[in-house]
Amino acid sequence: MNLGFRAFCATLLLSMPLMASAATPNIVATIKPIALIAKDIAGDKGNVEVLLPASASPHDYALKPSDVKKISNADLVVWVGPEMEIFLKKLLNDKANALALTAVNGMPLRHYSEEGAHSDHEGHNHSHDGIDAHIWLGPEQSKVIAKAISDALSKASPENAATYEKNYAQFVRQITAVEAQLNTALDAKNAPGYFLFHDAYGYFENTFGLTPTGHFTVNPDRKPGARTLIKIRSALEENKANCVFTEPQFNPAIVESVVKYTNTKTVELDPMAQDIDLATQGYKDFLLQLGSRYEECFK
Structure with missing residues (x-):
């Protein structure tokens, strides 16, 4: 060459x-x-x-x-x-x-x-649709x-x-x-009652031993029925819950109408990390934000 x-x-x-x-x-x-x-x-x-x-x-x-x-x-x-x-x-x-x-x-x-x-995965037979x-x-x-x-x-x-x-x-x-930090901060033994907008936080709550008083809906595509709303309202009037969690992805009007004229505060939980910056933050920041919202409710 x-x-x-x-x-x-x-x-x-x-x-x-x-x-x-x-x-x-x-x-x-x-x-x-x-x-x-x-x-x-x-x-x-x-x-x-x-x-x-x-x-x-x-x-x-x-x-x-x-x-x-x-x-x-x-x-x-x-x-x-x-x-x-x-x-x-x-x-x-x-x-x-x-x-x-x-x-x-x-x-x-x-x-x-x-x-x-x-219900827990172990020991039960469920259809795939139930995940x-x-x-x-x-x-x-x-x-x-x-x-x-x-x-x-x-x-x-x-x-x-x-x-x-x-x-x-x-x-x-x-x-x-x-996990260790939030276990201490959330203190499940002394956690007060609270209602969720929709039944989405079981994985987070299981990790930290938390149990909600209830939720407005299992599936956010379905509006809660009148019976559910009356039941939640009664619980709030009896001071059985410290707060009700809302979500930015869904209209808060239903929650606001139920909470009105009670001593219950509303706190926003964001399961979609709307306020977390992908470029500068990580998943740990998302978890810490979720934990801080529960802390705000429990105070």
Whole structure:
């Protein structure tokens, strides 16, 4: 090979763009709390986007063409599963790059009973439709989610596997520390009564030994009936609850009408991490925010 040809080849190689995209997978998470976990694991070795606006509910979201484009361009799509994002079931069920978290091996799941309450997974036979899909609200579940994302990213980008594993180990240490902090702060033995807007926080409450007095609705797509509202109102008048939790994704008018003229305060719980900044914060900040809202109620 003559020197002129070698010089030409060297110039050509230097002018070619670096294949950065292969080392930096594009990750789409359906909701921000899942995106926070994905960002914690990916670090600077992954681009994380959120599919749903923080103000939207995954219970009844309608896909836009831009959403479909995001999904088709992703190296990894992380969704809770068909029990939550029904609108993605047909689109993602057969996708090799889609990670359904409720189907992850070892995920500690809870189930809705026929009465609408929850029961533990062990020792019961339930239909798949009965899964409580709010798994991102559980600290222990978040660790399983983080491991599943780490494994999926390591397959998509093997050259960064060591970074993902290191970030996962750090994630577990952080969340374990937050659990210890909240266990002390929330003090389940002395926790007062409280009502939830909808029955979504069982994973979080199980972790810290908390039990709500009740909830307005099991499914936010269904308005609470008159009997339920009368029962809650009576409990509030009898001072059986310190507060009622609202949610920014749903109209607070029902809660406000029931609480009116009682001594009960309202506190906003945000299961979708609306106020958490994906660029600068992590999943631990989301958990700490949830814990602080419970603390505000309990004071």
